[in-house]
Amino acid sequence: MKVIFPETIIDKIRKIEIGIIQIAILYVFSVAGNYLAKVLHLSFPGSLIGMGLLFLLLRLRIFRYRWVVIGGNWLLTELLLFFIPTVVAVIQYEDLIHKAGLEFLFIILIGSIIVMISSGLTAELIMQHKQGRGKII
Incomplete structure (x- = not known):
């Protein structure tokens, strides 16, 4: 028997999946920043270097805003x-x-x-x- 979900539930599940992937992308930028800070012997937080790198890629339009907007918004709402x-x-x-x-x-x-x-x-x-x-x- 095939279960049919209302469209809104499927949309919510899809949005959650996209959010998880986007949070993983943001985490990769943080890890990359930590790696750069360690390799370059910087006394600057690696997570900030990663976010700076993300900002640079967004500004140069190499990386798209829509690729991280849902995950970023969720992180901001749950920041506390x-x-x-x-x-x-x-x-x-x-x-x-x-x-x-x-x-x-x-x-x-x-x-x-x-x-x-x-x-x-x-x-x-x-x-x-x-x-x-x-x-x-």
């Missing part, structure tokens, strides 16, 4: 889950937090402010570019 192990690991360093807690708080606040400002400016540049009023470098 990736920070849970980090927050739990902080509990192991309770004595360090007691000694340097104010310094950590200051660094976190300054870092958050810098991220908010740079994210806002980046979003503004993108909106201006989409409206044809500006250029993205």
Whole structure:
């Protein structure tokens, strides 16, 4: 007996499959960046080198945006889950937090402010570019 699924279920399954493949592609870029950082003896995070490489390939139109958009969007929506192990690991360093807690708080606040400002400016540049009023470098 043949089971017929509604079209929406098949579309969802297909989208999940595509997302998994795209996440694997993003992971390959991260591994490649780590490899380059190790081989070239760079003190820069390999995952950032991989994302820089991906950005360069996207910008040169060698690599297509649609090849990673579903997986990238899923990773962004679930980003908070990736920070849970980090927050739990902080509990192991309770004595360090007691000694340097104010310094950590200051660094976190300054870092958050810098991220908010740079994210806002980046979003503004993108909106201006989409409206044809500006250029993205």
